[in-house]
Amino acid sequence: MIWYPYQQMKTLRPPYKIVDADGVYLYTQDQKLIDSVSSWWCTIHGYKNPELTAAIQEQAGRFCHVMLGGLTHEPVQRLAKKLEEFLPGDLDYCFFSDSGSVAVEVALKMALQYNTNLGRRRPTVLALEHAYHGDTFRAMEVGDDEDYHFAFEQKRDVVHIPTELSALEDVFERCHDQLNCLIVEPLLQGAGGMRMYDISFLKRARQLCDQYDVLLIFDEVATGFGRTGNRFVADLVLPDILVLGKALTGGCIGHAVTVANRKVYQAFYSDDDRMALMHGPTFMGNALACAVALKGIEIFERENYMEKIRHIEEISRREMGGFSDPCIQEVRIMGGCTCVEVIDSSVLDGFQQFAYERGVFSRPFLKYMYSMVPYIIQEEELVKIFDTMKAWFHRPC
Ligand SMILES: Cc1ncc(COP(=O)(O)O)c(C=O)c1O
Numbered sequence: 001m002i003w004y005p006y007q008q009m010k011t012l013r014p015p016y017k018i019v020d021a022d023g024v025y026l027y028t029q030d031q032k033l034i035d036s037v038s039s040w041w042c043t044i045h046g047y048k049n050p051e052l053t054a055a056i057q058e059q060a061g062r063f064c065h066v067m068l069g070g071l072t073h074e075p076v077q078r079l080a081k082k083l084e085e086f087l088p089g090d091l092d093y094c095f096f097s098d099s100g101s102v103a104v105e106v107a108l109k110m111a112l113q114y115n116t117n118l119g120r121r122r123p124t125v126l127a128l129e130h131a132y133h134g135d136t137f138r139a140m141e142v143g144d145d146e147d148y149h150f151a152f153e154q155k156r157d158v159v160h161i162p163t164e165l166s167a168l169e170d171v172f173e174r175c176h177d178q179l180n181c182l183i184v185e186p187l188l189q190g191a192g193g194m195r196m197y198d199i200s201f202l203k204r205a206r207q208l209c210d211q212y213d214v215l216l217i218f219d220e221v222a223t224g225f226g227r228t229g230n231r232f233v234a235d236l237v238l239p240d241i242l243v244l245g246k247a248l249t250g251g252c253i254g255h256a257v258t259v260a261n262r263k264v265y266q267a268f269y270s271d272d273d274r275m276a277l278m279h280g281p282t283f284m285g286n287a288l289a290c291a292v293a294l295k296g297i298e299i300f301e302r303e304n305y306m307e308k309i310r311h312i313e314e315i316s317r318r319e320m321g322g323f324s325d326p327c328i329q330e331v332r333i334m335g336g337c338t339c340v341e342v343i344d345s346s347v348l349d350g351f352q353q354f355a356y357e358r359g360v361f362s363r364p365f366l367k368y369m370y371s372m373v374p375y376i377i378q379e380e381e382l383v384k385i386f387d388t389m390k391a392w393f394h395r396p397c
Contacts, residue, residue, distance in 0.1 A: 006365075016356065021047035024374045024381055026361055033361040036371040036385045041190070041222055043251030045299055046374040052250050052292050052299075059291035068096070068285045075290035082297055083259060089238040093265040095258045096290075098283040100221035100245030101134025103256035104183075106279050107241045110260060111181035111215045113151045114267045117275045122180040125158045126171060126214070130192030131185060133219050148278050163197040165204055176212035181241075183217040186233035187334065190222040194339030194370050196332050202237040209240070215264065221245040221256065225300060226309045226375065229335030240264055250296035255289035308375045312336050315379055316371075319386040325393040329367070339370040340389060351392050360388045 020027040115122040218239035225247035245256030
């Protein structure tokens with residue numbers, strides 16, 4: 001049987017069974033639903049995009065996968081080249097992996113070993129309160145092969161701070177010689193509650209990281225490809241390491257990439273094998289994933305997605321900007337993300353089924369009702385999502 005994610009299986013409501021998906025719509029046997037979640041924020045082009053399907057089919061006609069250990073291939077070479085020109089600054093060195101969580105692990109490994117390779121002991125990672133960077137846990141620790149993991153033996157720890165300048169400055173003042181990196185979901189913390197914060201925090205973080213040679217990591221698994229209204233937050237403040245996933249492959253195949261700048265790459269570049277990055281997921285650089293990512297980026301640029309996202313944000317502000325209710329704590333809007341935070345999670349009990357019956361798929365969590373729509377959504381479809389949200393608060397009790 002299937003063990004579903006984040007679910008108490010004993011009390012699980014049967015999930016809606018999808019029999020087809022097209023554009024922004026999911027189809028069950030008896031309902032047509034606008035997907036307001038973009039399948040956990042990744043299907044930015046919608047479902048069944050003919051160009052993406054063709055890219056996968058064409059590549060599958062050649063081969064689906066070969067490993068990158070001792071082999072390479074054209075789709076992965078082309079994707080690395082494309083990312084080199086598509087991403088800002090000298091974020092040019094692409095390490096591919098199969099999911100966002102793994103790509104974050106790779107970024108953290110890079111930061112730790114960057115320091116080890118420079119002969120420094122810097123065991124601490126600085127992160128944000130309410131951060132979410134994935135679900136992986138201890139795979140390397142239970143392994144027992146010194147040949148793979150020798151570079152990561154030192155004791156490691158994590159310090160969390162709020163997104164406040166004073167906390168940032170204080171921790172750098174006290175601990176800078178212990179910090180190997182600062183990792184953030186820039187501007188928008190997704191799974192931690194769609195929390196939005198100001199760019200000034202990231203600008204100051206960049207200054208402090210420069211001052212103390214601490215690596216700045218942007219986890220843009222959720223925010224990348226336009227979600228905040230910026231192509232990448234990395235276009236505004238340049239990190240040393242950028243992590244992308246989700247929308248990278250348009251939601252067709254799980255894949256991710258950890259992109260390092262020249263400074264980080266150089267610290268691994270050596271005649272000494274022990275300075276190499278010891279990581280290698282089986283499916284890194286999967287040919288189908290690379291082919292569909294290339295096509296997705298082509299569509300993103302050609303169809304001027306940033307303009308579409310600006311339009312989504314405009315409609316979101318018009319429809320939800322001033323919305324209030326005694327049950328609502330706050331409404332937050334940024335780019336292609338709208339979040340209604342309620343005062344108590346019980347306020348949202350039953351909302352998913354309410355939305356289903358009105359033709360919208362929603363997946364509220366904790367105190368958060370939100371939309372993260374595919375960018376191809378039409379105005380009336382987006383308005384229908386917001387009307388459904390508002391109707392929940394206006395319904396007779
Ligand atoms: C910011 C961020 N980082 C990492 C991840 C993990 O990505 P994946 O689910 O592909 O492992 C997520 C997933 O939601 C995320 O939002």
